[in-house]
Amino acid sequence: METRQYVGPIEWVGKMIVPLTDRGEGGPASQVTREFDVELVRGNEILRVSACGLYRAFINGQRVGEDVLTPGWTTYDARLSYQVYHVAHLLKEGRNTITIWIGDGWYRSPLMWMSERRTEVWGTEVSAIAEIRSGEDFSKVLVATDEHWLSGQTPVRKSQIYFGEIFDATFASRPREGVRSIVFDTRKLILHECAPVRELSPLDPIRQWRDTDGRTIYDFGQNAAGYVRVSIAGETAGEILIEHAEILDERGEFYNVNYRSAEAISRVQVNERGLIDYSPIFTYFGFRYARVTASDGARITKIQSVPISSVPDATAGFSCGNELVNRFFENAIWSHRSNFIDVPIDCPQRDERLGYSGDAQVFAAAACYLADSEGILTKFVRDLMVDQALDGAISHTSPHVVRMKPGNRKQRGSMGWGDAITIIPWRLYVHYGNEDIIAEAFPAMVRWIDFAWSLTTDGVVRPPNTPGMRGYCLGDWLQPAGTEANPLPTIGKDAIATIYLFISLTIGTRVADILGETDTGARLEQMRSAVETAFRREFITASGRLKHDDQTSYALALLHDLVPPELVEATTDCFRQAIGRTGGRLGTGFLGTPALLPALSKVGEGHLAASVFLQEEVPGWLYQVKRGATTIWERWDGVLADGTLFDPDMNSFNHYAFGAVCDWLLESVAGFRPDPKQPGFEHIIYSPTIIPELSPVTAHYDSVRGKISADWTVVGEDVRYEITVPDGTRGTLRLSRAHLEPVVDGVSVDAGREVVVTPGHHVVTFRLSNHGR
Missing domain, CATH: 2.60.420.10 (Maltose phosphorylase, domain 3)
Structure with a gap:
């Protein structure tokens, strides 16, 4: 089995080459290939390889490695990952062939939702760089990409992240055209920083049926990120179309309207010789159900769902006497797996799948428990640092798709989202004990804090009201609004922005102390004290009631010690009342939810925390499980009480943010x-x-x-x-x-x-x- 190997810094000999067969975005995937001779296989040969696009490498017709979606996703104009593999067992003495297939991937696929779709985000041409080396110090180059390679097209006729893939098994690939080398700064190449994306054990269908149009629907029993693998028997020329869905509608019918503009299909063409074991090469989907349309000439002999993830192995477990809770914990593990795919993304199914900083920071603590997340979160912090604006603003998403189109809406600088640059490194330090990441991120932390401070007046952050303006705050995203007749109070964006500045300043002063940054630490402590004073003046009344009188305000203020000690008891009573007004149900969104139960436990209200957690109606964690969820939903009301589905414009059934409560289950309940x-x-x-x-x-x-x-x-x-x-x-x-x-x-x-x-x-x-x- 091929394994990765760390190889220290070696100057690259290979050139970045573009296949002349490349037909641009949305066209067939190309390949580049070269024959080379090997006098003696020494046993230590390695392949270093990367691409602008996604690649899959073969030596003498055998696939190299087991990783998928390589080289991964970074801000490609600044950083490009490469992989290193042992390949001695694939080589032979005499003539050998190396072939690299290249697809659009994140590099050239249209990304973001339709109204702001970005095409050819980082470049217009796919390309690859590779070299096989041997010797004790890997100084001997057996082959490297240069102008002497050939190019051709592949059976992958189209592949994109949202679209899916078209594969023509009847296509005969004959590389006959050339390549050209392009100017590329190899200093951008970095050894892949986290665990590779790998396949998990495949899932067999738990049931199948035909719809009224004769299409077969398969239920794999688990919502996951990955793809369908099929074995097809071709009796004549034929085609298989695979569509994907997370859920069935209230009538029990296949439903993927919530994918919005993401086609999310696999289309496979076969001839009478058939095709064995096809699965997509350069894309993935989020799904539980597959709908298969087969022409008369094609017959499926086997079908499975193949989940993929950068964090495939659970490192924590929680079980109790309530089976709904046990299933919820399992759902959180699956959402974590589904959305940690080289980048911690928001969802794996629709036309989004972006690395949201807010989602990642609220889930970071739970993520570190549920699987080994140190590598992928460290990589994400570095992506955030690369994407940080000159004024210190942190982008809403990273790799930052919008950054490449400076004339468009900026999508950066939101409090609670940008604070990922302080919160995630701190979580990594506390959880794994590695001081390197806080030292590396500290300058970016300070720049972010200074950006947030620039939005303050008398110590209170006052974000603008217009989306897209500098410092616009997304607030407590998806905080329940209540009914029209009985609307719930909502935390003001000034309050939540000020709280998050205080959180980042608290972390910043701690990190400065650890690193011995005395002067900077003193400055941050002075700012922290000013924000604390301002928050208490602006948002806490003399009776202990908070200005916005909502659950998120109380949870965050109490959890982070913003309430003066003499008012904690009175504020706790107001907190209880806020929960009572919602009928004992939660009233928090993305930013407030991770703090809700820990805050109640902190102030001695563990019984109330338990009551809120265990109630089974919407909004609530266990309501999803009662509705058959196998992953965490984006919305508390993704499926309404009458069984109908919420508006598909924003309704993912595989988000991880509300799974942050697993941190409370382990740290507070298990203890x-x-x-x-x-x-x-x-x-x-x-x-x-x-x-x-x-x-x-x-x-x-x-x-x-x-x-x-x-x-x-x-x-x-x-x-x-x-x-x-x-x-x-x-x-x-x-x-x-x-x-x-x-x-x-x-x-x-x-x-x-x-x-x-x-x-x-x-x-x-x-x-x-x-x-x-």
Whole structure:
């Protein structure tokens, strides 16, 4: 099996070459090829390869590697990833052939929604660069891309990210045209920074049926990002058309109107010899259902859904006595997988699939638990840094498609979105203990903070009201509005922008202290103090009520210590009232939702947090599961209470943002979290929020220092809490005074006292008071 290998900096000999067969955006994929001789296969030969576009490489007709959608997605004018593979087993002594297929990919596919569609975003020509090297220091070049290569077209007749792919198995490829080299700065080439996109285990259909038009619909049982793999028997010339959908409509019929302008099809042409095991090469889809139309000359003998992801392996688990919660946690894992495809994107199905900074920052903590996300989030931070504007503004999406068209709406500088440049590096540092990323990102953090500060008046951020203007704020995206007769209060954009400036300043001062940036740290601390004072003056009344009186305001202000200590009790009471006005349901959007339950737990309202989480009506986490969701929805009301679907203009059934609550399930309910002062789980804090309705709870996380686990059961008022502390770490058990008569490993301790727990397994018992949940 081919494996990747790290190879240190070596000057590139290969040139970037353009196939003369390239017919431009939307045309057939091209290939470039070269024959070369090998005197002796030494066993250490490597291939370094990249492309402007997507590539798939072959040596002597055998595919190189198992990665898909290579070289990945970056801001191509500044950074282009390359991959390195062992290829000795594919070589032979004597004459060899290397072939590289090249498709449009993100480099040249039309991107964004139809009203602002961008074509040929980064370039008009696809191209490739490659070289095979050997020797102890890889100094011997066996073959490299240059003007002597040949080019031809491929059976991939069209391939684009939103469109899908057309594959003609009857096409005979004969590379006869040449190539030309182009000027390319190889300093832009960077070794791929995160795990490759790989296939997961395929999913067989759980059922199938024919619609009234005779088309076969397959249900794979799981919404995922990937593609359909088919085996086709061709009896005469024929064609297979595969369409994709996430959901069935209220009549039980195939429905993909919510894909908007994304055609999302695979079309395969075969002859009487048939085609075995086709799956798309240069695109992917988001789907649970496939609708197949087959002509008389083509017959499917096997069909599967093949999920793909950069984070295929779960590193955390959570199970409890409520099966809806268990399925929700699994749904979050699947949404994480589906949307971490080289870039943390918003959704995998429609004409969007963009790396939204706001979505990524609210989910970053959960992402670090659910799978090893260090590489892909580090890569994303670097993409954000490349796309950062001269005035310090961070783009809404990265790689920033709009940046290449400066005359259009800027789409950057929104508080809560741009704060990804501070929040994600900090999350990575706390979770994985690697100081490098905060050091690398710190200058960009400061530039972003200075940009946000430029929008303040007397310490309050005052964003403009017009979309597209400098500093326009997207606010608490998709915050429930309530009914027309009973509208819910919504956090003001000035308030949420000011809170997020405070969050970034808090992180900035901590990072400055860690890095020894004394002068900058002092300046940021002065700004932080000014924002804190301004927020309390502007948004908190003398009675403790917040100005906008909504759940997001209370959650964010309490979680981030913006409420003066003497008002916390009164503000908490207002928080409870805000939840009471919604009938015990949540009233938060993308920015408020991750803070809602942690804030309630922080102020001792764990029972109320549990009640909000466990209610099963819309808006609510478990409502989706009751409706048959297998991933996290974009909207709380994606399917309405009567079973009808929300407006398809913005209704994805595979977004990850609201799955951020998994962070609360692990850190608060299971009760383990890292200590920011000793990051990377060097010191683990154990402090569970006991919710009897969930008993028994079992949770674990495979941290960088070993497996952490926490389980608890409740019988009456008695709680048994078992934890595992990995070797080489230490833990601190924090139980509140409401956890009565605590006993740790058979030894009674005082209620409310912190207890040091050493590596190994520990058993803790206590009784619950009426308010100890």
